[in-house]
Amino acid sequence: MSEAREDRFCELYELSRPKIVAYALRRAASRDDAADIVAETFEIAWRRLADVATGEAGLLWLYVTARFVLANHGRRVRRRDEVTVRLAEELRGLELREEAPDAKSVVMRLCLNSLTPDERELLMLAGWEGLNAAQMGRVLGCSPTAARIRLHRARARLTSEMADFAAAEKRPGRVGHIQVRGTATSTSPQEVRRQ
Amino acid sequence: MRRHTTFRRIDPVDAAQVAHISSSRVFDDLRREIMRATEATDSTLDVYASPLELRNQPRYRRTSIALAVAAVILLVIGLTVFVPRGGGGKGAITRSPVRATTTPWNAARPLSTLKGGAVHRRSGTWSLVDDVLSGRWQQSLLGPPGGYLACPSTSTCYAMSGHYASADANAPLLSVSLYVSTDIGSTWSVLPMPQGFHPTSSLACGGITECAAGGTYHGTSVLVSTIDGGHSFVIAPLPAGDGTLYSLSCPSPTFCAGLSATGSDTNQTPSDATFLSTSDGGSTFVDAPIIAGDSMQSLACSSNLDCTAIGSSDALGADDVTGGVVARTEDGGGRWVAGNFPSGFGVSYLSQLSCADALHCSVGGTIAITVANSPRCASLPGLGETPTTTPTTTTQSPAVQAISEFESEVATSEILKEAQSGSSSFSCSSGQTLISDIASSSNGGLTWTPDPLPADVPQPQLSGLSCPTDKECWAAGSDAVPEQIGNTQNGGSSVLLGTTDGGLSWSKVTFSVPTNAPNDYGQSYLSIGSIACPSANVCLAQGSTAQSSPSAPLYSLVVPGPTSPS
Numbered sequence: 001m002s003e004a005r006e007d008r009f010c011e012l013y014e015l016s017r018p019k020i021v022a023y024a025l026r027r028a029a030s031r032d033d034a035a036d037i038v039a040e041t042f043e044i045a046w047r048r049l050a051d052v053a054t055g056e057a058g059l060l061w062l063y064v065t066a067r068f069v070l071a072n073h074g075r076r077v078r079r080r081d082e083v084t085v086r087l088a089e090e091l092r093g094l095e096l097r098e099e100a101p102d103a104k105s106v107v108m109r110l111c112l113n114s115l116t117p118d119e120r121e122l123l124m125l126a127g128w129e130g131l132n133a134a135q136m137g138r139v140l141g142c143s144p145t146a147a148r149i150r151l152h153r154a155r156a157r158l159t160s161e162m163a164d165f166a167a168a169e170k171r172p173g174r175v176g177h178i179q180v181r182g183t184a185t186s187t188s189p190q191e192v193r194r195q
Numbered sequence: 196m197r198r199h200t201t202f203r204r205i206d207p208v209d210a211a212q213v214a215h216i217s218s219s220r221v222f223d224d225l226r227r228e229i230m231r232a233t234e235a236t237d238s239t240l241d242v243y244a245s246p247l248e249l250r251n252q253p254r255y256r257r258t259s260i261a262l263a264v265a266a267v268i269l270l271v272i273g274l275t276v277f278v279p280r281g282g283g284g285k286g287a288i289t290r291s292p293v294r295a296t297t298t299p300w301n302a303a304r305p306l307s308t309l310k311g312g313a314v315h316r317r318s319g320t321w322s323l324v325d326d327v328l329s330g331r332w333q334q335s336l337l338g339p340p341g342g343y344l345a346c347p348s349t350s351t352c353y354a355m356s357g358h359y360a361s362a363d364a365n366a367p368l369l370s371v372s373l374y375v376s377t378d379i380g381s382t383w384s385v386l387p388m389p390q391g392f393h394p395t396s397s398l399a400c401g402g403i404t405e406c407a408a409g410g411t412y413h414g415t416s417v418l419v420s421t422i423d424g425g426h427s428f429v430i431a432p433l434p435a436g437d438g439t440l441y442s443l444s445c446p447s448p449t450f451c452a453g454l455s456a457t458g459s460d461t462n463q464t465p466s467d468a469t470f471l472s473t474s475d476g477g478s479t480f481v482d483a484p485i486i487a488g489d490s491m492q493s494l495a496c497s498s499n500l501d502c503t504a505i506g507s508s509d510a511l512g513a514d515d516v517t518g519g520v521v522a523r524t525e526d527g528g529g530r531w532v533a534g535n536f537p538s539g540f541g542v543s544y545l546s547q548l549s550c551a552d553a554l555h556c557s558v559g560g561t562i563a564i565t566v567a568n569s570p571r572c573a574s575l576p577g578l579g580e581t582p583t584t585t586p587t588t589t590t591q592s593p594a595v596q597a598i599s600e601f602e603s604e605v606a607t608s609e610i611l612k613e614a615q616s617g618s619s620s621f622s623c624s625s626g627q628t629l630i631s632d633i634a635s636s637s638n639g640g641l642t643w644t645p646d647p648l649p650a651d652v653p654q655p656q657l658s659g660l661s662c663p664t665d666k667e668c669w670a671a672g673s674d675a676v677p678e679q680i681g682n683t684q685n686g687g688s689s690v691l692l693g694t695t696d697g698g699l700s701w702s703k704v705t706f707s708v709p710t711n712a713p714n715d716y717g718q719s720y721l722s723i724g725s726i727a728c729p730s731a732n733v734c735l736a737q738g739s740t741a742q743s744s745p746s747a748p749l750y751s752l753v754v755p756g757p758t759s760p761s
Contacts, residue, residue, distance in 0.1 A: 006230060009226075009230065010226065011300065013226050015300065015423060015426065017217045017222055018210070018213045018214045018217040021213050021216070021217055022210055022213045025207070025208050025213070026206070026207060026208050038225075038300075039225060039229070042225070042226070042229050043229050046229045046230060055297065056297075057424070081226050081228065083221065083225045083228045084225070084523055086221045086224070087221050087222070089218070090216060090219050090221050093216070093218055094208075094212055094213065095206075095209070095212065095474045096208060097206070097207045097208070097209065102204075105204050105205045108202065108205050109205045112205070123202065126201065126449075127202040127203055127206070128202075128206045128208070130402050130404075130422070130447075130448035130449060131449075132449045132474065132475050132476065133475070171326040178325065178667060
C-alpha cells in the first residue's frame with residue numbers, strides 16, 4: 001500500500017471521526033451499534049479510498065456510507081473485533097443528553113419521532129450535523145433545491161405536529177396524543193419529562 | 196431561527212464531548228486495525244460503491260421518473276415559498292454566487308507557553324462585591340493574544356487574534372490566528388488563518404466547529420468561514436459594491452448576517468451600512484437595506500430571522516454619540532421596524548449588542564455626564580473645578596438624566612477621593628464626559644430601559660457584552676478607579692459587571708492583579724475587551740492588551756451545575 005494512500009486515509013480519519021461518531025450516536029439504537037457503524041464506515045472508506053472525494057465531499061461521502069451501514073445494520077451480524085469492543089466501551093462512557101431540557105423540547109423530540117425516517121433525517125442533518133442544502137443533497141442523493149424543499153416541508157410537518165400536540169393539550173379534558181416509536185402514547189410534556 | 200435553535204437543543208450528542216472522546220487512543224488503534232485489514236472485497240461493497248452517485252442507490256432508480264417530475268413541481272413550490280423569505284422582501288437583492296476559495300487543511304498546534312502545554316496559570320479568584328450573583332471568576336495570567344472571543348458551547352471557545360510587528364499604533368498586521376480551547380479557556384491550540392486576511396468584524400461562531408469573520412483578503416472584502424473548527428477556511432468575496440463587514444452575527448452553523456458598509460465616519464461608525472446575510476457559507480449573499488438615514492454599526496441575531504441593529508442617525512451627525520437609533524427585523528432582514536432608545540442614550544463604535552433571544556437584548560451605549568474637575572485643575576489655564584463647555588449631546592430623557600446625575604456624582608466623588616489621597620495623577624476635563632451605560636429591551640429592541648450601574652464603577656467604559664439568557668448578562672470594560680500593578684500606576688482598572696435580573700441591578704466583580712503578572716507595556720490590566728458567555732453561569736473574558744503582546748489575561752466563570760462543562 002502506498003504511503004500517499006495511508007496519509008490520505010489518516011487525514012480523512014482525523015478530520016471526520018468526531019463527526020461520524022456523533023452521526024452514529026445520534027441514530028444508533030445502542031453504543032455498541034454506534035461503535036459498529038463507526039468502525040464499518042471507516043473500513044469501507046479505507047477499502048474504497050479511491051472513490052472518496054477530497055475535502056468536504058469526503059465527509060459527505062462518509063455520511064452517505066454511514067447512512068447505508070446504519071440502514072443495513074440490523075440485517076446481518078457484524079463480526080466484532082477487540083478494537084470495536086473497546087470503542088463501544090469508550091462510547092458508553094459518553095454522556096448523552098437523554099432528557100430534553102424543557103417541556104417544549106420534550107414535545108419536539110416526541111414529534112420528531114412521529115415524522116417519517118426521511119423527514120427526521122433531513123431535520124437531523126440540518127440541525128445536528130449542520131449541513132446546508134447542497135451538502136444534504138449530496139448525502140441524500142438529491143439536488144440542493146430538492147433538499148431545501150424537503151427540509152422546509154419536514155420543518156412544517158414538525159411545527160404542525162407540535163401545534164397539534166399543543167392544541168390537544170389545551171382542549172378541556174383532553175391530553176396530547178402522539179405516536180412514539182410505533183406505540184400510541186397519551187401524555188403531557190410534564191409527564192414525559194418525569195419518565 | 197428560533198425553531199432551529201430549539202431543535203439543536205434536543206440533540207442528544209454534545210459535540211464537544213464527542214470531540215474529546217475522539218482523541219482517545221482506541222481511535223488510533225481502530226485506524227491501525229482498519230489499515231492492517233486485507234484489501235479483500237466483501238459482498239456488501241456493491242451497496243456502498245460510490246455512495247454519492249444516485250445510480251447505485253436502487254430506491255432512487257425505482258422512483259427516478261416520479262422524482263424528476265416531483266422535483267420540477269417542488270422547485271416551483273420552493274421558489275414560491277423561499278424567494279420572498281430568502282430574498283429578504285422589499286428592497287433585498289440576492290447576489291449571484293461569487294467564487295470562494297478554500298484553504299488547505301492545517302493541524303492545530305498546542306499553545307504551550309508553559310510547561311506541560313497548558314497556557315493558563317491560575318491566580319486566585321475574583322469575587323463579587325454583591326451577593327446577587329453566584330460563582331467565582333477564575334483569573335488566568337496568560338492566555339492567547341488579545342482579540343475577539345466567541346464561545347459556541349459551554350466548553351469550546353475561539354479567539355481570533357492578530358500578530359503585529361510592534362505595539363506602535365501603525366504597526367503592520369503580520370498574520371491572524373485562530374486559537375481554540377475545548378475546556379473553557381484552560382488550554383489552547385492555535386491554527387493559522389489565511390495569510391493576507393485582515394479582520395474588520397468580530398469573530399462569530401454559530402456552531403462548535405463553525406465560525407466566521409468579516410474582513411479583507413489582500414484588499415478584497417471577504418467573509419472568511421470555517422466548518423471544521425479552523426483547520427481550513429473558505430474565503431468568500433463579498434458582492435461588489437457592498438463594502439466591508441463591520442459587524443457579524445452567526446446564530447446557527449449555516450447562517451451568518453452582518454453589517455456591511457463602504458466607509459466610516461470620523462467616529463469610526465460605518466456609514467449607511469447594509470444588512471448582508473448568507474445561508475451557504477458565503478456562496479451567495481442577500482443584501483437588504485435597513486432604514487434610510489441611519490448608520491447601523493452593531494448587529495445581533497438570535498435566529499436566522501430575528502435580528503436587531505443599533506447605530507447612529509445620519510441627521511445627528513458624527514459628533515453626537517448620545518442619540519442612538521435601533522431597528523429590528525423578524526424576517527431575516529426583509530422588513531425593518533425602527534425602535535427607540537431613550538433620548539440621550541447613544542451608540543458609539545465601541546457599543547456592543549447582545550440578544551439572548553428574539554425579544555431580550557442588551558446594549559452598551561453612551562450617555563453624557565458632568566464631572567467636577569479635581570481642585571488641582573484650577574491651576575491650569577482655562578480649566579476650573581466645573582467644566583464650562585459641553586460636547587454635542589442629545590437632550591436626556593428623565594430616565595437617562597437620572598442615571599447621568601447618579602454617574603456624575605459617582606465620578607466626582609472618585610475624583611475628590613483621588614485628590615484627597617494625594618495621588619500624583621489627576622485628569623481635567625473642559626466639558627461633559629461620555630461614559631458607558633447599558634440599556635435593556637424585552638421586545639427585540641423596539642423600546643429600551645437604561646440600567647443603573649453600581650456606585651463603585653466610576654466612569655465606566657464598556658466594550659464587551661454577552662447575555663446568555665434573558666436575565667443574565669455580563670459586561671466588560673474599564674472604569675476610573677486607579678490601580679497600582681507592580682511598578683505601574685494605572686489611571687483606571689479592568690471591570691466586569693454582571694446581572695441576573697435582566698439589568699434591574701448590576702454587580703461588580705472585584706479582583707486583584709498579582710505584582711508579577713505579565714503586563715506588556717503596562718497595558719494588560721487597563722481594560723477587558725471581549726467577553727463570551729455561551730450559557731448561564733459560563734463565561735470567558737479576555738483582557739485588552741498592547742497589540743503585540745504575546746498573551747492576554749483570561750477570566751473565566753464556570754459555576755458547577757447542569758449548564759457547566761463536565
